[in-house]
Amino acid sequence: MFRPAIPLACLGNSPYLNPMVQPISTRQGMMAADRPQGRVASMIAWGAAGLGALVVLGAAALWFHYGTAVFFEMIAAGISACF
16 A cells, blocks of 8 residues: 655655755844853753752652651652552
C-alpha cells in the first residue's frame, strides 16, 4: 500500500512559495529577549537552591534534636498522612 507523496505546490510556483520562506523575526529581537530570561532563570535556580538548603538544615536540626528513632518516626508519620 505504498502511495507516492503529493506535492503541496508545484516547483514553478515561486509567487506562492517565496513568501512562505521569509524569517518570522529578526536576530536582534531574539537577542534582546534572552537577557531577562537568563536573569529570571538564575534567580529561580538560586531560590530553589536556597530553599533546598533550608530543608536540609531543618532536617539536620530535627535529627540532632530528637535523635534518629524519633526523626524517622516523624518522617514515616508525615508520609503516611499524605497517602
